[in-house]
Amino acid sequence: MSNFEPNAVIRGFQLTVVGTLRALYNPELFKYEHFRQAALAVVVGIVIQIVIQIPIVAVKFAIYLMSWIINLDHATWDDKLLNGMDFMSNSVLQVPFLLMTLMRYLTPTLDEIFMQSIQWVDSTYIQKHKSEDPDTLRAMYYPHLIQYSTKGKTGGSRPVAEALMAFANRYAKKIGLILGVYLLSLLPIVGRFVMPAASFYTFRDHVGTVPAAAIFGAGLILPKRFIVMFLHTYFASRSLMRELLEPYFSRIQFTSQQKRRWFRDREGVLFGFAFAFTVVMRTPFIGVLMYGVAQASTAYLITKITDPPPVPAESEGFAESQVTWKNKHDFLRLSLDNLDRINVAMDDDSKSSSQSYSGKKFT
Template sequence: MSNFDPNAILRGAQLTFVGAHRALQNPDLFTTHHYRQAAIAVCAGLAIRIILNVPIYGIRVLLWFLSMFMDLEGEGWDDAIIDGLDFISKSVLQIPFMLMMIMSSITPTLDNMFMDSLRWVDQTYIQKHKSDDPSQLRAMYHPTLAMYSTHGEREKKEKRTVMDGVMLFAMKYGRRAAISLATYGLTFVPGIGPLVLPAASFYTFNKAVGPVPATAVFAIGFVVPKRYFVQFLQTYFSSRSLMRQLLEPYFHRIRFTKEQKKTWFIDRAGVLFGFSVAFAVMVKIPLLGVLIYGIAEASTAYLITKITEPPPPPGSEKEFAHSEVRWKNKHLFLDLPMDRLDEFNAKLSRTEKLEAIPQVPRKSFT
């Protein structure tokens, strides 16, 4: 529960807005290159919308054809079919979200945006602390991470093609979509239907964040209507998937084992959920979703500087990854006031940090 407490979730939500504000202040995001990428993203969002609606339009045409031979004016099942398909595609299968994930995996644009934003975060940090003792400031993130290869040990093996990466992602998504669709289908089975979603949610939350949140969600599942409960669960799952995707530029450079990465995410679960849930909702906005995805990636650069230590130069990344599995300064960071986030210095101990933070009146943070 300590990893998923309300304070951690709230701090993650604060980092969403602070990180987005910091990212949008970066003048490099408004270059011709990024404008061109933004235009492509809008076109891609329109294409995603059209692709998503093709099956629904097809069924509408079929129903229109049937209406020539049947009286559907007084029937409601035709509208129920259309509404059900729309709900399954957007809320159960998360098709728009999946298509944007595939786009992000085949283009280096988001990786470049992450690194550009990380450089800006470092520059802003130096500017805000230009009058402080340089020996007391944290190390920079961008210059060191820029030394790392984005492929790591995989460079020694045959490089995968773009299509291989897309197919691998599609297979993973296909398994998840099949499980979601099967679970949703079981909710209509008499007798066991009402138990399916609460039981599935308890199993998932218990494994991810512990028994206390899992029990709370399990109880909510019996009160909230099924449609809204499905949307809540899928928002949680999509926020997790989005967060993992947004952190790929970092994990492509700093290599963790599967177990280390799992523990890394669990130890930061509350903050990561609070950070990603708002973006997970906003990326589903038609057309604008792909642009918000880019802002989310840029904001993640700010997040990294708060939940990880500055990385060492290449050569000792395995030892560094092992030391980063647990978030050593979690409680200190969660206890800091909102307007003092930039005074957080990962190099100092807890006592030293508290002494280093000047006791001055609070001011608005930007």
């Protein structure tokens, strides 16, 4: 449980709260086009939900009519059918999250929110420590990160159609997995073991055999809907965290293996951070609007779990150096009001960049 220890998950929750508060203090945040797009997504989401609910209401009405002809008091198939349709609507399709994720590939607003929030975090850090020796402060993130291209090493950006297809493949695989496990859980006799077994298999590599076995045991006792909700929230949190970190990974180029190791070393904190936002985003209407706040809060998260990047010309080997979270244990031991105490030693170039940046007017 070294990477998924309770202390790391709790610290992830705390970073959600602190990062959100920092983001909401930013006067530039709500000026972005993103929030007008989010309002449009709310309207579109309502329309889609109405369309989805039409067949559900029709089936419920048909079952109601059948109950006048057939005695359904002792039948269970009708409850299973309705529960399955509600499960598809609320847990599998995830319409609001899908809409906001698609917007990332169609407009640059979420990327702009991330970068402006990185700038805001730097300026807030400077103001908070303005009475301290500048040589003891960490390097800034924004001045160097803004110099990185989002087009990758090849210099050519991935076509929108290709990016959308990759996202659709990931989304389809996740839906297929959740739906497949749910359908298997409906089988007689063995069905009651499917959800607990899926939970054990999913968490064993992340939290260890003993905690995973405890989850398996709880799955045999608790109602199936709780296990479904738990698994869905877990997978949704992982997907959300991947999308929120896209502005960072589109600039700092990691190989697939490096990225897996990067996530693995931070998975406890990332889960705690994304889990809180995943729960909030399930709130009707408000959830979609919170996506932009989550993206802004991710900027604060990045400054706590990575080192400030060098200039692009000196970035060779930087990605590999970030795979292991160097200050993890020190950071996890900090009290909540001392989250800025971990400072990064700066070289001469970073110091001069920080000093020139500290006098810059932030817009």
